[in-house]
Amino acid sequence: MNNQEKTQLKKVALITGGSRGIGRAICLRLAQDGYDIVFNYRSDEQAAQETKQACEAYGVSVCAVSCDVSDSAACDALIQKALEFGGRIDVLVNNAGITRDNLLMKLTDEDLDRVLEVNLKGPFYMMRAIARQMLRQKAGHIINMSSVVGIIGNAGQVNYAASKAAVIGMTKSLARELASRKICVNAVAPGMIATDMTAVLSEEAQEGILSQIPFRQMGQPEDVANMVAFLAGEQSGYITGQVFAVDGGMSC
Numbered sequence: 001m002n003n004q005e006k007t008q009l010k011k012v013a014l015i016t017g018g019s020r021g022i023g024r025a026i027c028l029r030l031a032q033d034g035y036d037i038v039f040n041y042r043s044d045e046q047a048a049q050e051t052k053q054a055c056e057a058y059g060v061s062v063c064a065v066s067c068d069v070s071d072s073a074a075c076d077a078l079i080q081k082a083l084e085f086g087g088r089i090d091v092l093v094n095n096a097g098i099t100r101d102n103l104l105m106k107l108t109d110e111d112l113d114r115v116l117e118v119n120l121k122g123p124f125y126m127m128r129a130i131a132r133q134m135l136r137q138k139a140g141h142i143i144n145m146s147s148v149v150g151i152i153g154n155a156g157q158v159n160y161a162a163s164k165a166a167v168i169g170m171t172k173s174l175a176r177e178l179a180s181r182k183i184c185v186n187a188v189a190p191g192m193i194a195t196d197m198t199a200v201l202s203e204e205a206q207e208g209i210l211s212q213i214p215f216r217q218m219g220q221p222e223d224v225a226n227m228v229a230f231l232a233g234e235q236s237g238y239i240t241g242q243v244f245a246v247d248g249g250m251s252c
């Protein structure tokens, strides 16, 4: 096989929030599957370098970019950079997300705005920026990270639940828009996964959530990454506009 043929076979995945937690597990899983990886992160340079090196150990090329997904122009620039790096983008995983939890009466305007800016506007900007390229390719997989909380709600997470429910509406609508070109748009809804995001919960809060999970245990980032890998691959080519819970039965 010559270099040109190798380049043609190469697939490229772009993952937002890839430096830590679920995003890192997705980067590693897709690198293991042979994708060249572009990921972004906001500020944790050391975590980003660790993820980059771990992916490179699978023999793929990796590009790590620091930028904030709540910035529309930065999302355009990220897509541009990914295209310069890989020539194409086969898979976009909108994973970056934050929480600003509190009871409704204590949530500030800023708590609402920031969560919507990152969790909702971020994926919107990324999908808008990539749509033309995927239409041109007549192929592509977009996978949006929602949450079980966007399906069943959760006290203390009104702002976060709103953002994650909105991601589902956005996923289903874009799936319809892009279906004629065989571009798949799906969402994954993790339950309680062991990452920095959930490590900050009090023991009492963790116990409370565990009691709602039929499996009675937290999931691991790799559990979510396995689902993303399936949705990114050719075997999921007839699946679009769907939401896949990875939650130990929490939403069933």
Ligand code: NDP
Pocket: 016, 017, 018, 019, 020, 021, 022, 023, 040, 041, 042, 043, 044, 045, 047, 067, 068, 069, 070, 095, 096, 097, 098, 118, 145, 146, 147, 148, 189, 190, 191, 192, 193, 194, 195, 196, 197, 198
């Ligand atoms: P973590 O907090 O562990 O990691 C978040 C990642 O997103 C980091 O790489 C972080 O980069 C990046 N990030 C945060 N804000 C921005 C931003 N504005 N722009 C670019 N990158 C950003 O989160 P998890 O791995 O736990 O969560 C990943 C996704 O899964 C989120 O969308 C979350 O809502 C969702 N989810 C998580 C669940 C869980 O139980 N953990 C359950 C359900 C859904 P940096 O470190 O540089 O800030």
